[in-house]
Amino acid sequence: MGKKVKWSWASAFVGAASATAVATLLSARPKDPTFHLVSIKLTSFKLNLPHVDAELILTVHVTNPNIAPIHYGSTAMSIFYEGTLLGAAQVKAGSQRARSCQVLKLPTRLDGVELAHHAGKFFADVAKREMVLDAKVDIGGKAKVLWWGHRFKVHVDSHITVDPVFLDVIDQENRSQLEIFLA
Numbered sequence: 001m002g003k004k005v006k007w008s009w010a011s012a013f014v015g016a017a018s019a020t021a022v023a024t025l026l027s028a029r030p031k032d033p034t035f036h037l038v039s040i041k042l043t044s045f046k047l048n049l050p051h052v053d054a055e056l057i058l059t060v061h062v063t064n065p066n067i068a069p070i071h072y073g074s075t076a077m078s079i080f081y082e083g084t085l086l087g088a089a090q091v092k093a094g095s096q097r098a099r100s101c102q103v104l105k106l107p108t109r110l111d112g113v114e115l116a117h118h119a120g121k122f123f124a125d126v127a128k129r130e131m132v133l134d135a136k137v138d139i140g141g142k143a144k145v146l147w148w149g150h151r152f153k154v155h156v157d158s159h160i161t162v163d164p165v166f167l168d169v170i171d172q173e174n175r176s177q178l179e180i181f182l183a
């Protein structure tokens with residue numbers, strides 16, 4: 001028939017250790033975080049004669065799918081309407097545990113002057129109860145794996161459809177891209 005293969009505990013241990021090492025490397029591969037706009041809340045109007053600015057709170061759900069906790073710096077998320085910068089949301093410096101979710105409340109100010117430049121389109125959007133906004137942000141920080149700290153940058157592009165009357169989120173598409181700096 002054939003040769004009889006001799007089985008040994010040493011070869012079984014080496015095989016199991018190799019499979020464990022490969023599985024660990026695959027699960028440790030950095031993954032892009034996810035962002036989801038949960039709600040928009042109007043907090044106030046600021047009168048800057050002859051203009052009125054709107055202040056909002058954006059509630060954003062963030063997921064860190066990686067095995068490393070992160071620390072990130074403060075930044076501003078730019079919000080666009082019809083290709084024009086409409087305002088910014090402030091992201092405060094913070095941290096997030098490994099493989100966790102958290103909710104961020106982002107204070108936001110929208111410029112009434114910029115919105116007035118698109119008054120015709122804005123009133124048409126109010127009439128059909130759908131307004132399309134775009135947002136972009138780069139978040140930089142540091143992730144520590146064992147004793148090595150690696151800098152990273154996450155670029156997020158969001159395309160959001162909201163009801164301009166009740167400020168409900170109708171639809172959204174969020175894309176994030178993680179870049180790790182090894183040096």
